[in-house]
Amino acid sequence: MVNMVDASPQVAENISAAEVPEVELYHPKSYWTKYIFSQDAKVIAIQYSGTAIAIGLVALVLSWLIRLQLGFPGTFDFITPEAYYQFITMHGMIMVVYLLTALFLGGFGNYLIPLMVGARDMVFPYANMLSFWIYLLAVLVLVVSFFAPGGPTGAGWTLYPPQAIMSGTPGGQQMGIILMLVSLILFIIGFTMGGLNYVVTVLQGRTRGMTLMRMPLTVWGIFTATVMALLAFPALIVAAVMMLFDRLLSTSFFMPALVEFGEQLEYGGGSPILFQHLFWFFGHPEVYIVALPAFGIVSDLISTHARKNIFGYRMMVWAIVGIGAMSFIVWAHHMYVSGMDPYFGFFFATTTLIIAVPTAIKVYNWVLTLWRGDIHLNVPMLFAIGFIVTFVNGGLTGLFLGNVVVDVPLSDTMFVVAHFHMVMGVAPIMVIMGAIYHWYPKVTGRMTIDWMGRFHFWVTFVGSYLIFFPMHYVGLVGVPRRYPELGDATFVTDSLHTLNAFISVAALIVGFAQLVFLFNLFWSLRHGKEAGGNPWRATTLEWQTSETPPIHGNFGKELPIVYRWSYDYSVPGAPEDFIAQNDPGPTKEEAAR
Amino acid sequence: MTIALVLILVVVGSIVFHLFSPWWWTPIASNWNYIDQTLIITFWITGVVFAAVILFMAYCIFRFRHKEGRKAAYEPENSRLEWWLTVVTGIGVAAMLAPGLYVWGQFITVPDEATEIEVLGQQWQWNFRLPGADGQLGTSDNRLIDSENPIGINPGNPLGQDDVVIEADDLHLPVGKPVKMLLRSADVLHDFYVPEFRAKMDMVPGMVTYFWFTPTRTGTFEILCAELCGTGHAFMRGFVIVDTQEDYDAWLQEQSTFAQLSTPTKLSAVDDTRP
Ligand code: HEM
Ligand SMILES: [Cu+2]
Ligand SMILES: [Cu+2]
Numbered sequence: 001m002v003n004m005v006d007a008s009p010q011v012a013e014n015i016s017a018a019e020v021p022e023v024e025l026y027h028p029k030s031y032w033t034k035y036i037f038s039q040d041a042k043v044i045a046i047q048y049s050g051t052a053i054a055i056g057l058v059a060l061v062l063s064w065l066i067r068l069q070l071g072f073p074g075t076f077d078f079i080t081p082e083a084y085y086q087f088i089t090m091h092g093m094i095m096v097v098y099l100l101t102a103l104f105l106g107g108f109g110n111y112l113i114p115l116m117v118g119a120r121d122m123v124f125p126y127a128n129m130l131s132f133w134i135y136l137l138a139v140l141v142l143v144v145s146f147f148a149p150g151g152p153t154g155a156g157w158t159l160y161p162p163q164a165i166m167s168g169t170p171g172g173q174q175m176g177i178i179l180m181l182v183s184l185i186l187f188i189i190g191f192t193m194g195g196l197n198y199v200v201t202v203l204q205g206r207t208r209g210m211t212l213m214r215m216p217l218t219v220w221g222i223f224t225a226t227v228m229a230l231l232a233f234p235a236l237i238v239a240a241v242m243m244l245f246d247r248l249l250s251t252s253f254f255m256p257a258l259v260e261f262g263e264q265l266e267y268g269g270g271s272p273i274l275f276q277h278l279f280w281f282f283g284h285p286e287v288y289i290v291a292l293p294a295f296g297i298v299s300d301l302i303s304t305h306a307r308k309n310i311f312g313y314r315m316m317v318w319a320i321v322g323i324g325a326m327s328f329i330v331w332a333h334h335m336y337v338s339g340m341d342p343y344f345g346f347f348f349a350t351t352t353l354i355i356a357v358p359t360a361i362k363v364y365n366w367v368l369t370l371w372r373g374d375i376h377l378n379v380p381m382l383f384a385i386g387f388i389v390t391f392v393n394g395g396l397t398g399l400f401l402g403n404v405v406v407d408v409p410l411s412d413t414m415f416v417v418a419h420f421h422m423v424m425g426v427a428p429i430m431v432i433m434g435a436i437y438h439w440y441p442k443v444t445g446r447m448t449i450d451w452m453g454r455f456h457f458w459v460t461f462v463g464s465y466l467i468f469f470p471m472h473y474v475g476l477v478g479v480p481r482r483y484p485e486l487g488d489a490t491f492v493t494d495s496l497h498t499l500n501a502f503i504s505v506a507a508l509i510v511g512f513a514q515l516v517f518l519f520n521l522f523w524s525l526r527h528g529k530e531a532g533g534n535p536w537r538a539t540t541l542e543w544q545t546s547e548t549p550p551i552h553g554n555f556g557k558e559l560p561i562v563y564r565w566s567y568d569y570s571v572p573g574a575p576e577d578f579i580a581q582n583d584p585g586p587t588k589e590e591a592a593r
Numbered sequence: 594m595t596i597a598l599v600l601i602l603v604v605v606g607s608i609v610f611h612l613f614s615p616w617w618w619t620p621i622a623s624n625w626n627y628i629d630q631t632l633i634i635t636f637w638i639t640g641v642v643f644a645a646v647i648l649f650m651a652y653c654i655f656r657f658r659h660k661e662g663r664k665a666a667y668e669p670e671n672s673r674l675e676w677w678l679t680v681v682t683g684i685g686v687a688a689m690l691a692p693g694l695y696v697w698g699q700f701i702t703v704p705d706e707a708t709e710i711e712v713l714g715q716q717w718q719w720n721f722r723l724p725g726a727d728g729q730l731g732t733s734d735n736r737l738i739d740s741e742n743p744i745g746i747n748p749g750n751p752l753g754q755d756d757v758v759i760e761a762d763d764l765h766l767p768v769g770k771p772v773k774m775l776l777r778s779a780d781v782l783h784d785f786y787v788p789e790f791r792a793k794m795d796m797v798p799g800m801v802t803y804f805w806f807t808p809t810r811t812g813t814f815e816i817l818c819a820e821l822c823g824t825g826h827a828f829m830r831g832f833v834i835v836d837t838q839e840d841y842d843a844w845l846q847e848q849s850t851f852a853q854l855s856t857p858t859k860l861s862a863v864d865d866t867r868p
Contacts (some may be wrong), residue, residue: 073727156821160821162798166823205856256797257735267620308666312675314671316605337784339794339802342701345697354690356682356686361678363646367650372666375654375658385650387600389600403630403631403635405700406628408628408791412820455618473617476818477788483826483827489830491619570664
């Protein structure tokens, strides 16, 4: 076994003295450059997060409308099938892309990467600023589509052609689909500017002593996810451009010869399945683009609040990198019943189930970190536990859907909806909330109100489980997804309607509990207890800044020097139950004793 | 503390729900009970893992919760334990994958004696075509679709003349005979899905996709569309009626062939029944 505290003084001796004079850059001249067109990654992070949460609230409200229709069909006249399809499409797209991706990478990435690796800022601050403004533009275009003639697209978040650009789908022959595609293209452009920043900052901007294998898993998760996003988004952007051409210029990339309501269309020769390959070549890695930052962050939450080093750090890093790499060769598990050559099924089922192994290792290591820990059930820890439960649940149902033949009866049913909500909806959201409670004191200098946090946790965790666990069985019974009404098939029983109504009520309650969360965030800005610099007594660099909230430039005059890995909790013989990464610790002789 | 209890409740509640709730799959009506069995194996393996992980976590939380004077252990790695867990996980995964791939092999290997039946999806109805006396379907093309030729049969192809055309009406099948469903779409993606048959497959314009099954009991089964196809998606319904051989033959007698439909007198019967 390696000695993880190899850190130590000799390393420090090789390092030149800390300097870095104050630089012009760190002193914005006016209110505008300080708070609006800021190049400070921390301000950009807050801008990203605020925008993502705001548009995320729209998606939350849409989920209420969806659930109202499913739980009480026929009660709400304004939810026509057209509107229903627009709601689910916007809900899904916003949640996955504009909320989760933007919040994890643009929000947490911007705030945490420079602080955690001991950098003053991102390496390209100007591009970083542009990244946010282009993201904002993408969001605005998306919002405009709600008010465009014909409304937003109702093609489903997967936007499958041919229907996405045809008249039988809301927005298909109006502005909806065009604005959606334009917004996605903008999003990708904006993301690329930020993404290059995160990657280069991790590779080039680390402070002295911060080797890659000393980085907190949060940074590993965000870093790997960003690399993946940079490789995956190009597939989406070309698919979006090609579809725009099909729609506006009558090319036929994705459009075969077809007849719409008795009328022969001009298209011919294209392949709808080609779009699906492009979409899922992006779409599957996208799942992990959301999951890996969550994996990283939750590792740090668990370790800090259990006062114990993360178990099997090196294995955790390799699992993150391995999952990231593997996830580029599993995409067609979303296409088992798409009509592609069925022999692909053997290959993709095998790769998909192989990924389960490193994923399982991560779960074991989180749980083993709790083993013989000193578990403080603070609010972030509660959310971390909630994450493990929902992630394990959703990960296991992934083994159903990945195992090609088992997927056949389940695909395109509510089972799938339940599965992906557990694994990439609820689980990452749990981490986001835990992370917000965890880092709020650093961002604002104040603690959140504890009882509100606990209330929020209990309603969200128990409620989400009650929503999504039974939903698997709705799918098992046979209910297809994307059905605003069930009609009268044999499996549509009274008890099924009751179950649907129950799920809807739970969804409304969970939704309203989020208002408590928001209230807590605003209220604590003024009324929270003063936090001090390091309220959780954590080891990583962001907690060691001289000022809280950290100033522009992060670390005052001198950059910290790193002497140890990120997880020196409860080190035997140490005076306290944590040793900060920039703490040189005992001398060699003392350590040897 | 409470959280440890709640975790136990989550596990127990999930198992009780699984075993006793009334929501379970529809009684099967095809040969694909292999699929059901693979699904059951998967339920067992994943269920055990779920219970084990969550209960172990509940125990840890209970046993190692913070108390005055508690100090966590310092144990960065334990290679033996990690390898051991990796191997056990690998075995569990293989135990699910192996039967899965085996059954998939059967799923995509169509028996030679299977009758070919064509399904044509369009927004938002189902049409069918059965081979006539020659036992073979004629060629077809979306380009040929018009009001007189609703499923685009090639009129120049002699094999197609005796094909039986069923426009927007129920499909009948004889029980116990394997069928290969050839799936086509006139417009957008659809998916031919009958929950009782377990099998489903997308229908893609410009391609012919397929799956096969053998109906194992008589009855009326509802066809649902399982791939989003526009605003009528949820209302795109149809029926498969599985008959005894005599009933099936009687029904078949009453159907019209392509040649019959193409003669002008019959044409008026082919009203546009699209909703
Ligand atoms: C309170 C929380 C939420 C509730 C109650 C909820 C509910 C729903 C419902 C009922 C559907 C429609 C299912 C259908 O008929 O096909 C849906 C679709 C979807 N949801 Fe959520 N959801 C929630 C949060 C999330 C989150 C956090 C994500 C992020 C991954 C998400 C991603 C999606 C996606 C991708 C779809 C598919 C949209 C489509 O079919 O095109 N949801 N949600
Ligand atoms: Cu996937
Ligand atoms: Cu359809």
